[in-house]
Amino acid sequence: xxxxxxxxxxxxxxxxxxxxxxxxxxxxxxxxxxxxxxxxxxxxxxxxxxxxxxxxxxxxxxxxxxxxxxxxxxxxxxxxxxxxxxxxxxxxxxxxxxxxxxxxxxxxxxxxxxxxxxxxxxxxxxxxxxxxxxxxxxxxxxxxxxxxxxxxxxxxxxxxxxxxxxxxxxxxxxxxxxxxxxxxxxxxxxxxxxxxxxxxxxxxxxxxxxxxxxxxxxxxxxxxxxxxxxxxxxxxxxxxxxxxxxxxxxxxxxxxxxxxxxxxxxxxxxxxxxxxxxxxxxxxxxxxxxxxxxxxxxxxxxxxxxxxxxxxxxxxxxxxxxxxxxxxxxxxxxxxxx
Amino acid sequence: xxxxxxxxxxxxxxxxxxxxxxxxxxxxxxxxxxxxxxxxxxxxxxxxxxxxxxxxxxxxxxxxxxxxxxxxxxxxxxxxxxxxxxxxxxxxxxxxxxxxxxxxxxxxxxxxxxxxxxxxxxxxxxxxxxxxxxxxxxxxxxxxxxxxxxxxxxxxxxxxxxxxxxxxxxxxxxxxxxxxxxxxxxxxxxxxxxxxxxxxxxxxxxxxxxxxxxxxxxxxxxxxxxxxxxxxxxxxxxxxxxxxxxxxxxxxxxxxxxxxxxxxxxxxxxxxxxxxxxxxxxxxxxxxxxxxxx
Numbered sequence: 001x002x003x004x005x006x007x008x009x010x011x012x013x014x015x016x017x018x019x020x021x022x023x024x025x026x027x028x029x030x031x032x033x034x035x036x037x038x039x040x041x042x043x044x045x046x047x048x049x050x051x052x053x054x055x056x057x058x059x060x061x062x063x064x065x066x067x068x069x070x071x072x073x074x075x076x077x078x079x080x081x082x083x084x085x086x087x088x089x090x091x092x093x094x095x096x097x098x099x100x101x102x103x104x105x106x107x108x109x110x111x112x113x114x115x116x117x118x119x120x121x122x123x124x125x126x127x128x129x130x131x132x133x134x135x136x137x138x139x140x141x142x143x144x145x146x147x148x149x150x151x152x153x154x155x156x157x158x159x160x161x162x163x164x165x166x167x168x169x170x171x172x173x174x175x176x177x178x179x180x181x182x183x184x185x186x187x188x189x190x191x192x193x194x195x196x197x198x199x200x201x202x203x204x205x206x207x208x209x210x211x212x213x214x215x216x217x218x219x220x221x222x223x224x225x226x227x228x229x230x231x232x233x234x235x236x237x238x239x240x241x242x243x244x245x246x247x248x249x250x251x252x253x254x255x256x257x258x259x260x261x262x263x264x265x266x267x268x269x270x271x272x273x274x275x276x277x278x279x280x281x282x283x284x285x286x287x288x289x290x291x292x293x294x295x296x297x298x299x300x301x302x303x304x305x306x307x308x309x310x311x312x313x314x315x316x317x318x319x320x321x322x323x324x325x326x327x328x329x330x331x332x333x334x335x336x337x338x
Numbered sequence: 339x340x341x342x343x344x345x346x347x348x349x350x351x352x353x354x355x356x357x358x359x360x361x362x363x364x365x366x367x368x369x370x371x372x373x374x375x376x377x378x379x380x381x382x383x384x385x386x387x388x389x390x391x392x393x394x395x396x397x398x399x400x401x402x403x404x405x406x407x408x409x410x411x412x413x414x415x416x417x418x419x420x421x422x423x424x425x426x427x428x429x430x431x432x433x434x435x436x437x438x439x440x441x442x443x444x445x446x447x448x449x450x451x452x453x454x455x456x457x458x459x460x461x462x463x464x465x466x467x468x469x470x471x472x473x474x475x476x477x478x479x480x481x482x483x484x485x486x487x488x489x490x491x492x493x494x495x496x497x498x499x500x501x502x503x504x505x506x507x508x509x510x511x512x513x514x515x516x517x518x519x520x521x522x523x524x525x526x527x528x529x530x531x532x533x534x535x536x537x538x539x540x541x542x543x544x545x546x547x548x549x550x551x552x553x554x555x556x557x558x559x560x561x562x563x564x565x566x567x568x569x570x571x572x573x574x575x576x577x578x579x580x581x582x583x584x585x586x587x588x589x590x591x592x593x594x595x596x597x598x599x600x601x602x603x604x605x606x607x608x609x610x611x612x613x614x615x616x617x618x619x620x621x622x623x624x625x626x627x628x629x630x631x632x
Contacts, residue, residue, distance in 0.1 A: 099433060100431075113425055113426040117356050126348050
């Protein structure tokens with residue numbers, strides 16, 4: 001794994017996956033070892049390894065062109081990998097297993113890809129037959145109700161808004177009751193309300209125990225929805241729970257704001273054992289490196305009051321997944337420039 | 339290998355539903371047969387007694403199975419690509435053979451039906467309204483056998499050409515037209531530009547055919563306001579030249595059926611000269627024909 005250079009080193013990808021999936025039942029839903037795909041000289045992605053437990057929502061993050069969609073297409077048997085191996089929904093990824101794998105999974109591609117001249121129900125009917133589902137009418141009805149489109153079955157897909165088309169595509173992906181559901185950038189190009197709807201739908205699926213493989217470049221989306229995330233930039237850069245990744249990459253910090261600048265901040269913060277270091281990041285604002293915010297926060301507050309400062313705010317500043325992501329991608333960019 | 343009837347049927351039914359709502363396909367299916375039925379009907383109505391002006395009149399109508407499937411297939415593949423539906427379909431358990439078979443069936447079944455319908459219409463017209471000797475002259479055994487044998491063959495061959503062409507072309511209309519050309523159904527006499535067109539290199543230019551000084555190809559240029567400082571235009575020219583030299587841009591242009599000016603024409607001077615020449619050429623034509631902007 002090329003995740004080693006630069007500090008701080010992320011945990012070795014793949015190590016904690018067994019523990020995470022162990023909490024869920026049985027064999028992993030998806031298991032990938034050293035998978036790679038090249039197009040001629042161009043590497044789409046390489047040396048990608050991870051495991052996803054059943055019922056897990058797994059976020060696959062990365063910048064545009066990082067190989068996310070190619071990974072989904074490879075795992076969905078649309079294109080063959082050039083190296084490595086994988087097991088999808090319990091079946092080894094080989095060309096002859098393509099039909100068997102596709103029976104057990106569903107992929108919602110980035111663009112909905114609906115037959116625009118056909119009605120919503122006609123689109124779903126076609127796919128229910130392609131999956132050879134029993135009781136197609138019942139399945140279609142249930143899938144449409146799951147995405148809140150029960151009243152629109154007769155509408156032509158061409159007349160629907162982008163958000164509604166995305167929902168039809170999601171209904172289509174649910175038709176076959178897939179064991180693993182791949183969602184490729186499900187909210188790209190949607191407005192905030194439509195995005196929230198899709199998020200709620202994914203939340204609902206998670207509660208029903210569907211394993212979801214979600215690619216996205218929206219980090220707040222991954223942070224909200226995913227049990228674990230992996231960051232891909234041609235190679236897998238890191239993998240873990242969003243909170244773990246934050247803690248791995250960043251020291252915890254307290255932010256302190258006072259009404260007036262402290263006359264001698266060094267004297268206030270310097271003597272506190274809970275504070276490892278400090279720096280001023282505004283006229284009356286300070287960032288304190290701490291190892292344990294729970295003990296540091298009261299101590300810092302007491303010291304400030306003792307020094308006669310008017311305290312406006314003392315609190316832990318939370319690094320978001322976005323900070324983790326940007327840190328890793330910036331490292332890659334710098335490594336690329338060197 | 340076992341094929342799933344249900345999956346094949348699903349695609350065929352979907353295709354039929356799409357045809358019904360696609361004006362272009364309806365028009366193709368309605369208009370093309372009429373064109374090929376005209377020759378036999380006109381010939382028959384103007385024929386006296388037992389002599390036919392053309393032999394093997396029925397075989398003219400093989401044009402219907404030759405041209406209808408190519409255009410319908412081109413629309414069907416290009417439509418699939420434009421709507422981005424190929425990927426979702428191929429991620430279902432469908433096998434490629436099932437998908438191709440369904441696509442072929444969906445084109446060939448209506449094409450054959452339309453062909454037979456029009457054979458019937460022409461024969462019925464001759465029987466009802468034609469001269470007494472018309473029907474036996476039309477319905478000769480070898481012709482009928484030929485029609486029966488060649489209709490499916492020609493249609494199958496036509497589909498493959500339609501699919502092959504439309505898979506290559508990005509634009510649906512260019513695909514349909516070129517499909518017909520490659521098929522030999524439309525005879526292209528020449529291209530209206532001084533050089534051969536990359537997309538159909540076998541088609542000669544008019545110049546090569548001895549018709550000189552006809553250059554009516556469309557061209558594009560970039561203009562800036564008259565008082566733009568030279569350093570700005572220099573920058574723009576450099577950027578455009580760099581973009582046009584990019585293989586990806588060239589590939590995209592190619593797919594749109596566009597040709598890029600050779601590098602020594604990518605200058606403001608060349609564009610000014612081209613513009614002047616075009617004005618000089620077309621002004622008399624416009625004046626003479628009384629063309630006005632509406």
